[in-house]
Amino acid sequence: MLTGDRLPTIPTHRLRLRWLEDSDARDLFVVFSDPVVVKYFGLTRMRDLAESKELVRHIQSSFREHSLYQWGVELVSEGRIVGTCTLSHLDPRNRRAELGFAIGRGDQRKGYATEAVQALIAFAFGELAMHRLEADVDPRNKPSIRRLEALGFQREGYLRERWLNDGEIQDTVLYGLLAREWGGQTV
């Protein structure tokens, strides 16, 4: 588990995974007010900036409770948050956590998710000494499934009607990656 009062910054080539501040609420709103981005993300689409500010407060307090680590993904050249990366369901006893990621629609297909998630996986298996990472994905979420498989995650199971998201019942595909399988590969 992490100590300190905020998440450590994780630098990559073009990005910085960093602690989210109240002033990032506007950038987060752009990402999470988009129905395409939230469709399979388990979040109701944001309607106004107040909801985005509330999300930042939730992320900050969840870090202090060690129930969720959610980094902002900042595009360094523009000083702008383009998405988030998360470790949730942190289970130090079994050294596992669940991985999540989202990139705003206007910034997708530029390799940002791959770059950010590779760095986060390295951090989880390195600094956090995790043994296993999991991802819970809607089977229709092809971009996410492609990212996970390219990163080396293996499909481990299919769970029917696991979520009720925005009034819709959704199935889940469960993916897993073990520390010994992670070669720090670039995809």
Ligand SMILES: CC(C)(COP(=O)(O)OP(=O)(O)OC[C@H]1O[C@@H](n2cnc3c(N)ncnc32)[C@H](O)[C@@H]1OP(=O)(O)O)[C@@H](O)C(=O)NCCC(=O)NCCS
């Ligand atoms: C899943 C998600 C994060 C992928 O984000 P992304 O930033 O587009 O991912 P990447 O850019 O790393 O890779 C996407 C594609 O772009 C390609 N790509 C990478 N760099 C590129 C570049 N410079 N130019 C063009 N294409 C590029 C990749 O090869 C990849 O192609 P493929 O899907 O055919 O394999 C994004 O679609 C998303 O936020 N979805 C909504 C949220 C969600 O459902 N999250 C998952 C739930 S856990």
